[in-house]
Each structure stands twice: as structure tokens, then as C-alpha cells.
Amino acid sequence: MLGHKRWSHESVKEARAPEAVPELRERIRVMATGQSQEAVEHVPYEVVGELIDVTEGQQALSMLRTTSDMEDRFGYVEPQYLYAQANSLAKVVMGTTVCSAEVGNIKYKNPVGAGTNLVAKAEIVRRRGNKFFIWVIIRDKIKEVFRAKFIMESVENRV
Numbered sequence: 708m709l710g711h712k713r714w715s716h717e718s719v720k721e722a723r724a725p726e727a728v729p730e731l732r733e734r735i736r737v738m739a740t741g742q743s744q745e746a747v748e749h750v751p752y753e754v755v756g757e758l759i760d761v762t763e764g765q766q767a768l769s770m771l772r773t774t775s776d777m778e779d780r781f782g783y784v785e786p787q788y789l790y791a792q793a794n795s796l797a798k799v800v801m802g803t804t805v806c807s808a809e810v811g812n813i814k815y816k817n818p819v820g821a822g823t824n825l826v827a828k829a830e831i832v833r834r835r836g837n838k839f840f841i842w843v844i845i846r847d848k849i850k851e852v853f854r855a856k857f858i859m860e861s862v863e864n865r866v
Contacts, residue, residue, distance in 0.1 A: 754799055755791040756827065763802035766830040769795075771845075775821040783818040789825070789853040793843040796829040801839050803861040809838070810858040817852040825852065837861045 756771030771792045777784045790813060798806055819825065825845050833840040838860050845853040 753795065755788070755795045756825070758796075758799065759826075761799060763800070764831060765800070766828065767796050767800040768829075769799075769827045771825045771827070773819060773821050773823045773825065778821050782820060784820065784823070786815045786853075789815065789819070789845055790855070792825065792827050793829070793845060793853065793855040794857070796827050797839075797841045797843055797855070797857045797859060800829040800831055800841060801859060801861060803863050805863045806839075806859050806861050808857055808859050810856075812856040814854045815852075816854060817847070817850060819847060819852050823847050 754769055756769040759768040759770055761767040769792060771788070773784045773788070777788050779785050793813070794808065794811070797808070825847055827843055827845040829841055829843045831839055831841050838858055841857045841859060843853075843855045843857070844851055
């Protein structure tokens with residue numbers, strides 16, 4: 708709502724109230740406590756973690772609960788799980804059924820242990836034709852633990 712017109716945050720809250728659409732913080736809290744039974748429908752890809760919110764062509768949120776079987780021998784979650792969460796969320800935010808990652812620049816910023824709820828946010832920052840420039844940031848509470856910048860291409864018309 709905020710992207711297309713000049714809406715204040717208060718106007719958005721008022722517009723959501725009659726439809727009983729919960730606020731984003733409330734939706735994240737429900738997902739983090741494991742009380743949610745709903746899933747986001749019509750997603751063409753398997754998402755690593757739980758999909759919280761998607762605005763196709765703009766941004767998406769997911770949450771991953773880390774477990775002890777994801778840890779390496781030093782007690783930290785293996786980086787491939789964070790990459791998988793970031794990559795799968797980047798594909799979802801594109802909204803295409805077939806795509807490929809052309810470039811991926813990743814930074815593993817802080818180690819993560821088991822039992823952590825990681826929230827990832829993917830955002831399309833630029834689009835040139837079939838190429839999407841997507842940033843994904845994964846956080847543990849407020850601390851950034853992983854960051855990825857992808858250039859992905861929609862290849863639907865080639866297949």
C-alpha cells in the first residue's frame with residue numbers, strides 16, 4: 708500500500724483494521740512462537756524456513772529455526788543453511804517459476820548456534836529486463852548474521 712500512493716503508516720493501519728489483517732510484527736511473533744497454522748500459498752519454490760510475508764516483485768520475509776543437526780563440530784550452524792535460506796527467499800521474491808543465480812556475493816558476518824530464530828528479508832533493489840538485483844539480510848533478533856547480494860535472471864521464456 709505504501710509503495711503506490713502516499714499513505715501514512717496510520718492510514719495503512721486503519722485500512723487493515725476492518726479486514727483483520729494483523730500487523731507485520733504480530734505475524735512475525737506468531738511465527739516465532741510456533742502458533743501459526745497458516746502458510747503462504749502459491750509459492751513456486753520450496754523455501755528454506757517458514758515464509759512469513761511476500762510482496763511479489765518487491766520483498767519477502769522468512770524465518771528459520773536452527774536445530775542441533777545443522778551445527779558443525781564446533782557448535783555453529785553451517786553456512787550452507789543460511790545461504791539456502793537467502794537463495795530460496797530471493798527466488799520467491801522474484802515471482803517467476805524458473806530462474807538462475809548469475810552472481811552471488813555473500814558475507815557470513817556472525818556465527819549462529821542451534822535454537823536461534825533467524826529472520827531473513829529479501830528485497831529487489833533494481834531490475835533490468837529479466838535480471839533482478841536482490842539483497843537478502845538475515846538477522847538474529849537485531850544482529851545481522853548473514854548478507855547476500857544476488858543478480859538473478861528469469862529464464863522462463865528460454866525453457
